Amino acid sequence: MTTIDLHNHVVPPTVLDAIGAPADATLAGTSLVDVIRTGSSADRPSYFESMTYNLVRGWAPLRGVLVGREKYIDLPIQELYDLAADPKEATNLAASKGDRAQALFNTLKTFNIAAPNRPGLETAETMAQLKSLGYLSGSAPAKDRYTEADDPKQLASLDQDLHSATELNQAGRTDEAIAVFKKVIARRPDTADAYMSLSYAYWSTGRVAEAIEALEAGLRAGAPDRDLRIRLGIYLAESHTNYQRAIQVLTGLPDTDVEALNGLGIAHLDAKHYADAQRAFSRVLALDPTNGLAYQNLASTALSMYVAGNKKDTTKLDEAEAFLRKAIDADPQLAGAYTAFGVTMSYKGRTGDAIAAWKRAVEIDPMDGNALYNLWFELAKANRNTEAMPYARQYLSIAPDSPERASIARWMAGK
Numbered sequence: 001m002t003t004i005d006l007h008n009h010v011v012p013p014t015v016l017d018a019i020g021a022p023a024d025a026t027l028a029g030t031s032l033v034d035v036i037r038t039g040s041s042a043d044r045p046s047y048f049e050s051m052t053y054n055l056v057r058g059w060a061p062l063r064g065v066l067v068g069r070e071k072y073i074d075l076p077i078q079e080l081y082d083l084a085a086d087p088k089e090a091t092n093l094a095a096s097k098g099d100r101a102q103a104l105f106n107t108l109k110t111f112n113i114a115a116p117n118r119p120g121l122e123t124a125e126t127m128a129q130l131k132s133l134g135y136l137s138g139s140a141p142a143k144d145r146y147t148e149a150d151d152p153k154q155l156a157s158l159d160q161d162l163h164s165a166t167e168l169n170q171a172g173r174t175d176e177a178i179a180v181f182k183k184v185i186a187r188r189p190d191t192a193d194a195y196m197s198l199s200y201a202y203w204s205t206g207r208v209a210e211a212i213e214a215l216e217a218g219l220r221a222g223a224p225d226r227d228l229r230i231r232l233g234i235y236l237a238e239s240h241t242n243y244q245r246a247i248q249v250l251t252g253l254p255d256t257d258v259e260a261l262n263g264l265g266i267a268h269l270d271a272k273h274y275a276d277a278q279r280a281f282s283r284v285l286a287l288d289p290t291n292g293l294a295y296q297n298l299a300s301t302a303l304s305m306y307v308a309g310n311k312k313d314t315t316k317l318d319e320a321e322a323f324l325r326k327a328i329d330a331d332p333q334l335a336g337a338y339t340a341f342g343v344t345m346s347y348k349g350r351t352g353d354a355i356a357a358w359k360r361a362v363e364i365d366p367m368d369g370n371a372l373y374n375l376w377f378e379l380a381k382a383n384r385n386t387e388a389m390p391y392a393r394q395y396l397s398i399a400p401d402s403p404e405r406a407s408i409a410r411w412m413a414g415k
Helices: 011-018 033-038 052-057 098-108 124-132 152-170 174-187 192-203 208-220 225-238 243-250 258-270 274-287 292-308 315-330 335-347 351-364 369-381 385-398 405-413
Strands: 046-050 062-067 070-074 079-082
Touching (some): 052 152, 052 192, 062 098, 079 098, 152 174, 152 192, 174 192, 192 225, 225 243, 225 258, 243 258, 258 292, 274 292, 292 315, 315 335, 335 351, 351 369, 385 405
Antiparallel strands (some): 046 062, 070 079
């Protein structure tokens, strides 16, 4: 039995009919108002589909029809159930009733089963919201042909492993999570989100080189590359590892892709190509004026220019502050904006405001290493040791391989 999500074509026409609005010829399906009123209807086929894993992982698309009490599912391993005799769909009749399966397949073809559009390119904020609701992200290219190896029935345990590994990582059991992610990749080397999750598990614990190599391995394996390229470019740039490679992997992605543009801007910023960085971030805002991350990145560009100019041009600090206020207005949950705001306030000599901003960043994202380190440093410098200690411990717990570990450990030993 295959578990599916029904894609219902009757709700919009039914709602329009119920409120007395004119029918919309562009909508698929028909109204069920008469069925609701009378409690009966003529027997007519119903179409369903479940496309999430096709869109994000490249698994076979799942489509099917209900005709009377028969249910047919079009997959590389076809399924046919007699729901009257087998309501739990325990016995697949497709092999024994091939003629009937073919007839229902022909019925399926009377519906619009054209390949769907690939996922839209969302803002970072939208993607974060979707992930918080449990939606997968990614974009796998359509295939000309799907085999039994692509059938979701064959891959259900792989999906379970990915969920289990994610839960392990969230619980701080990072090494166990990494082992499961690697097991998934060994079984299905084109699973892009496995490489993404593996890379994040390394990155979040300060294992930068391994995080980057995980993404490079995904590209070498031929996994759907859009998300891998963006994450790789950002990690290469933010870690100051190789801005040339970062620019290379991000160049050529669509100039309407706000995530790619933000990544490309970060790579140019790491290369000190300030004008190119500003153009990329400004292009994001032209596409999405509510993109808080682009405002944050413009602020980071201004701060970098301030430092590069030997901290003489204080107008850059005002510029950074203005951009960060816009970033926070656009996305009050953008932890990085508060972290950068704290840096800006620190440069302006407003230490109290800086500490407050970093505390807010850590409230939003307890894994924000920059905010944690800055809090420890400023509080320890002010001899506010009791306040500083929890931030020092938290920083060491999330970044065990950080170069700053030794200095923080020495400070803790003396307290």
